[in-house]
Amino acid sequence: MGSRSLAVVILAAGKGTRMKSELHKVLHPVGGRPMLLGLIDELRKLDLKKSVVVVGAGGESVRSAAESDDVLFAEQTEQLGTAHAALMARDTLKNFTGDVLVCFGDVPLLKAATVETMQQRLAAEDRPASVVLGFRPADPKAYGRVIADEAGRIRKMVEFKDASPEERACDLCNAGPLMARGEELFDLLSRISNDNAQGEYYLPDVVTVAAADGRDSAVVEAPEAEVAGVNDRRDLSRAEALWQEEQREHMMMAGVSLRAPETVYFSYDTRIEPDVVVEPHVVFGPGVRVDRGAAIRAFSHLEGAHVGPDCEVGPYARLRPGAKLERGAKIGNFVEMKKAVLGEGAKANHLTYLGDAEVGPRANIGAGTITCNYDGYFKYKTEIGAEAFIGSNSALVAPVRIGDGAIVGAGSTVTEDVEAGDLRLERAAQASKSGWAARFRKAMQEKKSRSR
Numbered sequence: 001m002g003s004r005s006l007a008v009v010i011l012a013a014g015k016g017t018r019m020k021s022e023l024h025k026v027l028h029p030v031g032g033r034p035m036l037l038g039l040i041d042e043l044r045k046l047d048l049k050k051s052v053v054v055v056g057a058g059g060e061s062v063r064s065a066a067e068s069d070d071v072l073f074a075e076q077t078e079q080l081g082t083a084h085a086a087l088m089a090r091d092t093l094k095n096f097t098g099d100v101l102v103c104f105g106d107v108p109l110l111k112a113a114t115v116e117t118m119q120q121r122l123a124a125e126d127r128p129a130s131v132v133l134g135f136r137p138a139d140p141k142a143y144g145r146v147i148a149d150e151a152g153r154i155r156k157m158v159e160f161k162d163a164s165p166e167e168r169a170c171d172l173c174n175a176g177p178l179m180a181r182g183e184e185l186f187d188l189l190s191r192i193s194n195d196n197a198q199g200e201y202y203l204p205d206v207v208t209v210a211a212a213d214g215r216d217s218a219v220v221e222a223p224e225a226e227v228a229g230v231n232d233r234r235d236l237s238r239a240e241a242l243w244q245e246e247q248r249e250h251m252m253m254a255g256v257s258l259r260a261p262e263t264v265y266f267s268y269d270t271r272i273e274p275d276v277v278v279e280p281h282v283v284f285g286p287g288v289r290v291d292r293g294a295a296i297r298a299f300s301h302l303e304g305a306h307v308g309p310d311c312e313v314g315p316y317a318r319l320r321p322g323a324k325l326e327r328g329a330k331i332g333n334f335v336e337m338k339k340a341v342l343g344e345g346a347k348a349n350h351l352t353y354l355g356d357a358e359v360g361p362r363a364n365i366g367a368g369t370i371t372c373n374y375d376g377y378f379k380y381k382t383e384i385g386a387e388a389f390i391g392s393n394s395a396l397v398a399p400v401r402i403g404d405g406a407i408v409g410a411g412s413t414v415t416e417d418v419e420a421g422d423l424r425l426e427r428a429a430q431a432s433k434s435g436w437a438a439r440f441r442k443a444m445q446e447k448k449s450r451s452r
Helices: 035-046 060-066 082-087 112-122 182-190 205-212 233-253 436-450
Strands: 006-012 050-056 071-076 099-104 130-135 145-148 154-158 173-181 218-221 330-342 347-359 370-372 382-384 395-397 400-402
Touching (some): 006 035, 006 112, 035 112, 050 060, 060 071, 099 112, 099 182, 112 130, 112 218, 130 145, 130 205, 145 218, 154 205, 173 182, 182 205, 395 400
Parallel strands (some): 006 050, 006 099, 050 071, 130 218, 330 347, 370 395
Antiparallel strands (some): 099 173, 145 154
């Protein structure tokens, strides 16, 4: 990166009415977190000196979501265009002498490496007044065109509706982000005219104002996917798809096996070590870590969970926040864990709920077992010792402790502690009545025939 310091102005004052949502547009999630926060985190890789988010009237939700020690805010009280919005950061960046990137909070896939390239171009020997980010879309549609020479010096920027047929034939389009020196940016912004059909001040006109001063601007290019903007729910879906595709590639290159990559969904903080196998249709919500050698079977959903080395999850398993599997532990189909630890080598193979529980090493949890952890007001903990065996269809009513090596017989409802090595049976006495079922069926059939 250049030797000059860097600041960013993120424009997030737009109302985003096309989202048709009470949630502010830049707070809609991509990769499991608000797109604005994802963009800020990506740009933090550049060691920003200052980050300014420009919010509009009613932007309290954006302030609340993005509030941080290294994020400042400016307000645009009137929606008068993108250049006007950027100008609102002038007081916040007063006396800042580094380079300033102006970008949009609804372009969530912008990469730090691209911003670094923009800064390097701004520092080149020809010292352009500004650097614009361009892209070459598969379908240029009605994007504004950037007319530039082979060296990337911009000769003209023109809106599609104002472009000539020759200019429309150019496939280099304006992506939106722009960079200029802090000592010059706000002067350029302040001289932009709103003499256009919309009566607004547009950020790309920085290039026009600089050209009137006899100074060139330059363009650098980014892939189309990186500059995808989000204006409505369709765009949000596309941005999510692009983000997921990138994460899948990253995971596989890092040594994770994805059996059907297009069916697996990650979150921004998913951490998976090499030699993990992920089968089809798995969803990783926020806060998941999977250690080396684990297998995540098909149709499982994980969130806020830690899967230890050589563990097995699923198929059709759900790990909720606070779930932890220690080395070699296994949960199978239709098992749910929440705020629970499954010790080393322990198993819960099917049809089980473990909530607010701690299960010791090598314990076996039979099918249909539930920890009854909630009385309608408070949560309580269940402790199951090492090598304990819980029979099928058991209900463990917390708070309760099952000692090491203890056995709970199938069908038991356990309300008191079980000592280590003990057997606990909680069943009604069984009785058999000879011939009763046959007599009952005969009586019912006769009754039914008389009622016809």
